[in-house]
Amino acid sequence: MKNIRGLLNVTLVFLILELCLVCCDITDGNAEHLKREHSLMKPYQGVGSSPSSQWDFSGNTLVTSSYVRLTPDERSKQGSIWNTVPCYLKDWEMHVQFKVHGSGKKNLHGDGIAIWYTKDRLHPGPVFGNQDPFLGLAVFLDTFRNDLHGMDRSFPYISAMVNNGSVSYDHGKDGRSSELGGCSAEIRNREHDTYLAIRYSKGRLTVMVDVDDKNEWKECIDIGGVRLPTGYFFGASAATGDLSDNHDIISMKLYQLMVEHTSEEENLDWTKIEPSVSLLKSPKDNIDDPTGNFRGTPLTGWKVFLLLLCALLGIVVCAVVGAVVSRRDRRGTRGFIKKTKNEKEPYPRGVVK
Numbered sequence: 001m002k003n004i005r006g007l008l009n010v011t012l013v014f015l016i017l018e019l020c021l022v023c024c025d026i027t028d029g030n031a032e033h034l035k036r037e038h039s040l041m042k043p044y045q046g047v048g049s050s051p052s053s054q055w056d057f058s059g060n061t062l063v064t065s066s067y068v069r070l071t072p073d074e075r076s077k078q079g080s081i082w083n084t085v086p087c088y089l090k091d092w093e094m095h096v097q098f099k100v101h102g103s104g105k106k107n108l109h110g111d112g113i114a115i116w117y118t119k120d121r122l123h124p125g126p127v128f129g130n131q132d133p134f135l136g137l138a139v140f141l142d143t144f145r146n147d148l149h150g151m152d153r154s155f156p157y158i159s160a161m162v163n164n165g166s167v168s169y170d171h172g173k174d175g176r177s178s179e180l181g182g183c184s185a186e187i188r189n190r191e192h193d194t195y196l197a198i199r200y201s202k203g204r205l206t207v208m209v210d211v212d213d214k215n216e217w218k219e220c221i222d223i224g225g226v227r228l229p230t231g232y233f234f235g236a237s238a239a240t241g242d243l244s245d246n247h248d249i250i251s252m253k254l255y256q257l258m259v260e261h262t263s264e265e266e267n268l269d270w271t272k273i274e275p276s277v278s279l280l281k282s283p284k285d286n287i288d289d290p291t292g293n294f295r296g297t298p299l300t301g302w303k304v305f306l307l308l309l310c311a312l313l314g315i316v317v318c319a320v321v322g323a324v325v326s327r328r329d330r331r332g333t334r335g336f337i338k339k340t341k342n343e344k345e346p347y348p349r350g351v352v353k
């Protein structure tokens with residue numbers, strides 16, 4: 001009896017811990033704000049035309065009242081658009097509405113768009129119209145397969161890369177050797193609006209896509225251990241080669257995520273962080289091996305029972321929380337901020353900063 005009571009107590013502690021973790025995850029990004037100084041929206045008034053402008057463009061970029069065309073559907077073009085204001089937010093989420101379209105038939109179009117958060121801006125080069133190497137984060141919307149050996153993935157292919165300025169982007173391999181993750185997505189010549197979201201919060205990089213006209217985010221990349229400094233610039237660039245497409249940016253909206261950091265983290269000089277990724281899991285991320293020694297000892301009967309019980313409770317809690325979260329219609333999946341498709345509608349929570 002005593003044993004059972006002890007077991008229940010331990011289980012309860014596990015359950016509470018798990019609940020706390022789940023709650024923390026839901027709270028993450030609960031209060032979001034559109035940051036106008038880092039956002040690019042119709043009708044793009046003042047873009048690039050005055051010293052006080054918040055966005056600059058270069059190359060073949062054409063700014064109209066309804067889209068920013070980084071390249072036209074013509075060969076050997078490149079263009080970019082860059083935020084002039086460095087971003088000092090520690091946790092953010094960027095929503096990009098884009099449109100890739102052209103007359104090229106299947107596999108006869110290219111090369112794609114890159115979304116940037118980098119130290120430098122307005123440096124044209126070979127990486128989708130930007131410099132190589134670069135310092136910071138890139139998310140590539142690669143529409144052309146260069147690597148004919150990499151047939152295990154279909155194109156267009158979305159991938160992410162973090163660079164400390166030491167690695168070159170390998171176009172011939174579609175950046176495979178330096179990518180952190182990716183997914184295939186039909187982003188080209190769609191009749192409906194197409195969106196990409198990039199979230200960076202507490203060392204976690206998440207990329208989501210909404211390209212199927214379902215008004216919901218689909219996960220593409222989700223990795224931890226990413227370190228990015230503050231004070232970098234957001235931008236977008238595109239390039240065409242022998243094959244081409246219109247590469248249009250409709251909007252880039254940056255939301256601040258209100259996330260608490262420890263005083264230790266707050267006291268760090270975030271501008272001095274070098275972009276990096278730790279692909280090795282930390283011990284605390286390894287649930288069944290918290291000390292690194294657990295696997296060294298054989299599992300006794302009660303440990304197996306406890307693990308199974310915790311797993312079961314975990315599944316129940318996740319299912320309940322999942323059901324609650326899915327009812328929250330103002331948000332996309334995994335707590336992503338739900339976008340407003342109509343530019344004229346009020347932004348989420350009516351907060352405009």
Ligand SMILES: [Ca+2]
Nearest residue numbers: 142144146174
């Ligand atoms: Ca490519």
